[in-house]
Amino acid sequence: MKIEDKLIESIESLKEEAFQLNRCLFDNPELSGKEYNSVKKIVEVLNKYGIKTRLNYCDLETSFLGKVIENKDSNVKIGILTEYDALPGVGHACGHSASCAISVLSALAIKKNEEDIKVNVDIIGTPDEENEGLKIPMAEKGAFDDYDYVIMVHLDTKNRPNWKLLAFETYKIEFFGKPAHAAASPWEGNSALDGLMLAIHGFDMMRKCTKPGTIIEGYITEGGVATNIITDYASGMYTFRSNDFNYIKSTLIPWMENIVYGCAKATRTKAKITKHGYPFMDMKYNNIGTKIISDIMKKYQMENYEQEKAVGSSDIGNVSYRCPSFHPSVAITNEDISLHTKEFAELVGSDASKMAIENGAKTILGFIGRTIDDKDLIKKIKLEFNGDKNGL
Numbered sequence: 001m002k003i004e005d006k007l008i009e010s011i012e013s014l015k016e017e018a019f020q021l022n023r024c025l026f027d028n029p030e031l032s033g034k035e036y037n038s039v040k041k042i043v044e045v046l047n048k049y050g051i052k053t054r055l056n057y058c059d060l061e062t063s064f065l066g067k068v069i070e071n072k073d074s075n076v077k078i079g080i081l082t083e084y085d086a087l088p089g090v091g092h093a094c095g096h097s098a099s100c101a102i103s104v105l106s107a108l109a110i111k112k113n114e115e116d117i118k119v120n121v122d123i124i125g126t127p128d129e130e131n132e133g134l135k136i137p138m139a140e141k142g143a144f145d146d147y148d149y150v151i152m153v154h155l156d157t158k159n160r161p162n163w164k165l166l167a168f169e170t171y172k173i174e175f176f177g178k179p180a181h182a183a184a185s186p187w188e189g190n191s192a193l194d195g196l197m198l199a200i201h202g203f204d205m206m207r208k209c210t211k212p213g214t215i216i217e218g219y220i221t222e223g224g225v226a227t228n229i230i231t232d233y234a235s236g237m238y239t240f241r242s243n244d245f246n247y248i249k250s251t252l253i254p255w256m257e258n259i260v261y262g263c264a265k266a267t268r269t270k271a272k273i274t275k276h277g278y279p280f281m282d283m284k285y286n287n288i289g290t291k292i293i294s295d296i297m298k299k300y301q302m303e304n305y306e307q308e309k310a311v312g313s314s315d316i317g318n319v320s321y322r323c324p325s326f327h328p329s330v331a332i333t334n335e336d337i338s339l340h341t342k343e344f345a346e347l348v349g350s351d352a353s354k355m356a357i358e359n360g361a362k363t364i365l366g367f368i369g370r371t372i373d374d375k376d377l378i379k380k381i382k383l384e385f386n387g388d389k390n391g392l
Contacts, residue, residue: 002369002373003113003116003117003369003372003373004365004366004369004370004372004373005369006113006116006369007109007110007113007365007366007368007369008300008362008365008366008369010108010109010112010113010365011105011109011358011361011362011365013112014105014108014109014112015105015354015357015358015361017045017104017105017108018101018102018104018105018108018357018361019101019353019354019357021041021042021045021097021100021101021104022097022098022100022101022348022353022357023097023349024041025038025041025084025092025096025097025100025101026091026092026097026098026348026349027349029086029087029091029092029097030084030085030086031085031086031087031088031130031131032085032086032127032128032129032130032131032132033061033062033085033127033128033131033132033134034062034085035062035084035085035127035128036061036062038062038084038085038100039055039062039063039064039084039125039127042064042082042084042100042104042125043055043064043066045104045108046066046104046107046108046123049108049111049112050111051066051067051068051107051108051111051123052066052067053065053066053067054066054067057124057125057138057143058137058138058141058143060127060134060137060138061127062125062127062128063124063125063126063127063134063138064124064125065122065123065124065125066107066122066123066124066125067122068080068107068110068111068114068121068122068123069110069111069114069117069119069120069121070120071117071118071119071120073118074118074119074120076119076120076148076372076375076378077119077120077121077122077146077147077148078119078120078121078122078147078148078149078150078151078368078371079121079122079123079124079144079147079149079150079151079323080103080106080107080121080122080123080124080150080151080152080364080368081103081123081124081126081135081150081151081152081316081319082099082100082103082104082123082124082125082126082152083096083099083100083126083127083129083152084096084097084100084125084127085127085128085129085130085131086130087130087340090340090341090342090345091345092345092348092349093339093340093341093342093344093345093348094130094154094155094339094340094344095154095155095332095339095344095348095353095356096129096130097348097349098155098332098348098353098356098357098360099152099153099154099155099360101353101357102152102153102330102356102357102360102361102364103123103152103153103364104123105357105360105361106123106360106361106364106365106368107121107123109361109365110365110368117372118372119372121368122147124143124144124150126138126315129314129315131277132277132278133277133278133280133314133315133318134315135315135316135318135319136278136279136280136315136318137278138319139318139319139321139322142322144319144322144323144325145322145323146323147323148323148324148378148381148382149286149289149323149324149325149326149371149378149381149382150319150323150324150325150326151325151326151327151328151364151367151368152316152326152327152364153327153328153329153330153360153363153364154314154327154328154329154330155329155330155331155332155339155348155353155356155360156329156330156331156332156339157331157332157333157334157335157336157337158304158305158329158331159297159302159303159304159305159328159329159330159331159359160304160305160306160307160328160329161290161291161293161294161297161304161306161328162283162285162286162289162290162293162306162326162327162328163283163307163310163312163314163327163328163329164243164282164283164285164307164309164310164311165280165281165282165283165310165312165313165314165316165317165327166213166215166241166242166243166280166282166310166311166312166313167241167242167243167244167245167248167279167280167281167282167313167317168215168239168240168241168242168248168279168280168313169239169240169248169249169253169275169279169280170237170238170239170240170275170276170277171237171238171239171240171253171256171273171274171275171276172221172235172236172237172273172274172275172276173196173199173235173236173237173238173260173271173272173273174233174234174235174271174272174273174274175192175193175195175196175199175233175234175235175263175264175267175269175270175271176192176232176233176269176270176271176272177189177190177191177192177193177194177195177230177231177232177233177234177267177268177269177270178190178230178232178269179229179230179231179232180229180230181228181229181230182227182228182229182230183228186230188230189230189232190230190232190267190268190269191230191231191267191269192231192232192233192234192267192269193223193224193231193234194231194267194269195234195263195264195266195267195269195271196220196223196234196235196236196263198263198266198267199236199259199260199263199271200218200220200236202259202260202262202263203216203218203238203256203259204216206252206255206256206259210242210251210252211242211244211247213241213242213243213244213309213310214240214241214242214247214252215239215240215241215242216238216239216240216241216252217238217239217241218236218237218238218239219236219237220234220235220236221235221236221237222234222235237276238256240252240253240256241313242282243282243309243310244282245279245281245282248279256273257273260273278315278318280313280314280315280317280318281317281318281320281321282310282317283310283316283317283320283325283327284317284320284321284325284385285320286320286324286325286326286381286384286385287384288377288380288381288384289324289326289367289381289384290306290326292367292370292371292377293326293328293363293366293367294306296362296363296366296367296370297328297363299366300359300362300363300366302330302331302359302362302363314327323385324381324382324384324385326367328363330356330359330360330363331356331359332344332347332348332352332353332355332356333347333352
């Protein structure tokens with residue numbers, strides 16, 4: 001019996017544990033970087049099944065490393081990533097409670113078959129995907145460099161064998177002016193809000209002259225205190241996205257800087273630009289691994305679709321430049337319901353999540369099982385990752 005078949009077979013006896021974990025995390029959502037009880041619960045489940053865990057992995061309070069299979073005789077190392085942070089106001093509307101349950105269920109099934117698995121497998125807790133993206137400092141510390149590949153599953157309205165992701169950088173933009181009475185002596189003031197508004201119009205002008213796939217979005221965080229006071233301070237947050245990280249760095253950000261400082265001159269104000277959070281990379285797409293995942297999904301009756309273009313962003317993009325990385329999604333509904341909404345959150349907390357959790361585990365376990373059964377697949381995946389056309 002192939003390892004893939006044994007792993008898939010193990011889902012049935014372990015799935016209730018995963019359903020309960022999803023329910024627990026869903027009912028007790030914790031924001032990015034604050035997932036203290038979530039980690040405690042996840043580790044509790046892993047320890048229950050004999051998976052040793054290490055907390056504060058990479059010096060992050062809510063991260064962990066679980067050693068599912070340790071085999072000193074093998075140089076193959078596979079990582080299962082898991083996310084568990086929630087969103088403000090809408091809880092697990094991104095589905096991370098169920099996504100986490102998928103990763104944990106996959107780890108438990110692998111542990112159950114450890115006598116047959118002659119490679120190394122870890123489960124890695126990666127906190128704060130929704131805000132700063134803490135996989136990024138983890139990647140910078142080399143946390144993923146030794147893996148032959150890593151994989152996790154996200155929830156969606158379609159089954160996708162892998163996600164194409166947009167890169168982005170976010171900036172805080174501040175203008176400093178001079179206050180004055182707006183009616184009595186406006187000529188004595190310099191409006192910081194005018195500087196910011198002019199810059200926003202400049203960003204709007206950028207859009208028509210940028211490459212396809214560019215997205216510029218933001219909001220005003222502070223714009224004044226009264227209508228009769230020339231605003232001496234104004235600020236905003238703006239994100240610049242593209243399917244090409246180099247285009248962001250070489251073109252969009254210098255362009256943005258010219259706009260901001262030009263608007264400061266035009267309004268006789270001063271401007272300050274500060275990077276917010278970590279820069280998210282686009283996804284280094286691996287065609288060989290994606291094709292394998294697509295075949296696995298079809299085998300287990302998951303009709304799937306490849307994205308024509310990148311639409312979202314995630315910090316796994318940064319991981320994908322350190323080792324081959326896979327981010328398939330499983331459908332929780334066939335309806336056109338947007339992620340990050342209360343409607344999607346309701347699905348994650350309902351029985352609809354159960355089939356998604358099972359399908360997600362089949363996707364991860366099918367992929368891991370198949371690459372263990374045929375290690376040439378891992379070699380081909382790594383060849384493509386390293387830019388060798390022999391992998392394709």
